[in-house]
Amino acid sequence: MATSPVYVFARWKVKEGKMQELLQLLTSLRMQTQAEEGNLFYTVCQDNSDANTLLLSEGYTSATAQQAHVSSDRYKKLAAGGIIPLLNEREVFLTTPIIK
Structure with missing residues (x-):
């Protein structure tokens, strides 16, 4: 059985x-996450x-x-x-790509 990748999309409204x-x-957090085994990318954009x-x-x-990422000590401390x-607001979507 093949393992599917997981893509996370989030919208944050900063105070x-x-x-x-x-x-x-x-x-x-981004630099440390990119070094994690299993991380494919981590991009931050501003609206x-x-x-x-x-x-x-x-x-x-x-x-x-x-x-493993969200369970890590670095995530718990930094995020x-x-x-x-x-x-003020945080919206997170866990997704599986279906068309690449």
Whole structure:
């Protein structure tokens, strides 16, 4: 049975005045995530019409790799403990690519 990759898409609304603090944490999280076994990509974009909205896309070789990421100590410290409190809104979608 083949393992399907998992792509994560997220929309974050950053609290006013917190973008620089968030970007410092996010830069560290992104670099460490890219070094994880099973990470395919990690991209961060800023909405052109709202500077406080970030769009993230991440790819993992499998659901197991994605779960290992969110279970890691670095994720718990940087994302759950540092980044998420700086957000007004957070929407996350776990997806499986069907057309490549």
